[in-house]
Amino acid sequence: MKLRICFFLLLGLTFFLSACDNDDPEPGKGKGTRTVLAYIMADNNLSKFSADDINEMMEGMKQVNASGCNLLVYTDEQYSTPVLYHIYKNKKGIVQKEAIREYEEQISTDAAVMQEVIQRAFSEYPADSYGLIIWSHGEGWIPSPLPVKKNVSTRWIGQDTTDGTYYLNITDMASVFETVPHLDFILFDACFGQSIEVAYELRKYTDYIIGSPTEIPGPGASYDKVVPAMFKEANVGIEIGKAYYEPYEAKYTGAIPSDNSNWTGGVSVSVINCAALEDLASVTKQTLTEVERNTLLNGNLFDYDKRSKYSSGYVGYYDMKQLMQYLSADMNAWTSVADDVIIYWRSTPKNFSGIIQSMFPLPQEATCGMSHYIPVFPTSAATTAYRSTAWYEAAGLSKLNW
Numbered sequence: 001m002k003l004r005i006c007f008f009l010l011l012g013l014t015f016f017l018s019a020c021d022n023d024d025p026e027p028g029k030g031k032g033t034r035t036v037l038a039y040i041m042a043d044n045n046l047s048k049f050s051a052d053d054i055n056e057m058m059e060g061m062k063q064v065n066a067s068g069c070n071l072l073v074y075t076d077e078q079y080s081t082p083v084l085y086h087i088y089k090n091k092k093g094i095v096q097k098e099a100i101r102e103y104e105e106q107i108s109t110d111a112a113v114m115q116e117v118i119q120r121a122f123s124e125y126p127a128d129s130y131g132l133i134i135w136s137h138g139e140g141w142i143p144s145p146l147p148v149k150k151n152v153s154t155r156w157i158g159q160d161t162t163d164g165t166y167y168l169n170i171t172d173m174a175s176v177f178e179t180v181p182h183l184d185f186i187l188f189d190a191c192f193g194q195s196i197e198v199a200y201e202l203r204k205y206t207d208y209i210i211g212s213p214t215e216i217p218g219p220g221a222s223y224d225k226v227v228p229a230m231f232k233e234a235n236v237g238i239e240i241g242k243a244y245y246e247p248y249e250a251k252y253t254g255a256i257p258s259d260n261s262n263w264t265g266g267v268s269v270s271v272i273n274c275a276a277l278e279d280l281a282s283v284t285k286q287t288l289t290e291v292e293r294n295t296l297l298n299g300n301l302f303d304y305d306k307r308s309k310y311s312s313g314y315v316g317y318y319d320m321k322q323l324m325q326y327l328s329a330d331m332n333a334w335t336s337v338a339d340d341v342i343i344y345w346r347s348t349p350k351n352f353s354g355i356i357q358s359m360f361p362l363p364q365e366a367t368c369g370m371s372h373y374i375p376v377f378p379t380s381a382a383t384t385a386y387r388s389t390a391w392y393e394a395a396g397l398s399k400l401n402w
Contacts, residue, residue, distance in 0.1 A: 035130050036130070037073075081104060100124070115176045134193075136189075185208040187210045192305070194212055212269055281394035281395050286330075291326050301374075
């Protein structure tokens, strides 16, 4: 009798251990080392790329030590409602994607929506450090709609076409960042993200900003390479920059890409160290000299914006280093600080512009990878908006009568 009892106890114990072993629950939500959220605003004509990028992220997670590393993906695509996913390795080391929150239809470019998603992700998956990917269309510092008076929000990134077209202005994004933990990095996987106006607005909320001063490739970042870089401890900003640039450098031929699956058209990527941005504003203000606006506009400054200057969509994203060669009375002092700001800058010899459907030369050595705006008309709505930027005031640009 005792033997039978022992047998059934052993059988029960064996069954219990087997059931636990076969169960692959999501890893616990204890405090990790880093949590990264990809915020994908794809309710627009980029929607077809989001699923591929999420699959690349899952491939990238295969190379990440699962212990303490949390990757969350919020995606809002056309013809479907938004979902927040957790991508993780189960106990067997298999990468899985679990929907942890399904939303009703909402405008993902709305600051309140972004705030809720980021707060949920970071509170449910707390960590010692945090990172953020902003994925969508982008238009640098330019606001939408253009304001007609001072002290209104400027600069946008992200597009949502639910029942219309909506944008997320950078100042609204900054207000969201006031309510969430400090970020190790922000990766802008969007066009024209790497401008001094955008970086200065966000300088208090992140250590590094990674992005492009011009148009990005159609497929965006190669996330199978970028995801492992995001979870590295040392030099994370530069590591992400390299992981974005190097796969495209390897494919580069200088030829117009035949399709998005074989992008031969190059890329430009820079990394900004936000800790040095206030020093850059100070040296810019101290060394600023007055130069006629038309001298700048009619000169040979490199423009990352390849739209026609006479088109309604043209902005003008001029290379900041080349601009300061005109505006700074002490270029050595300015360059010394700028080198602390722009810690990584790489470009293939040419980049493809989807706007003009052509390759254009981009001289890496003669440029810096960060753009600066030059107002064209003193009384325009864009100039009015520009005067409300934090950079305009900090750099003393009123001295130029801009």
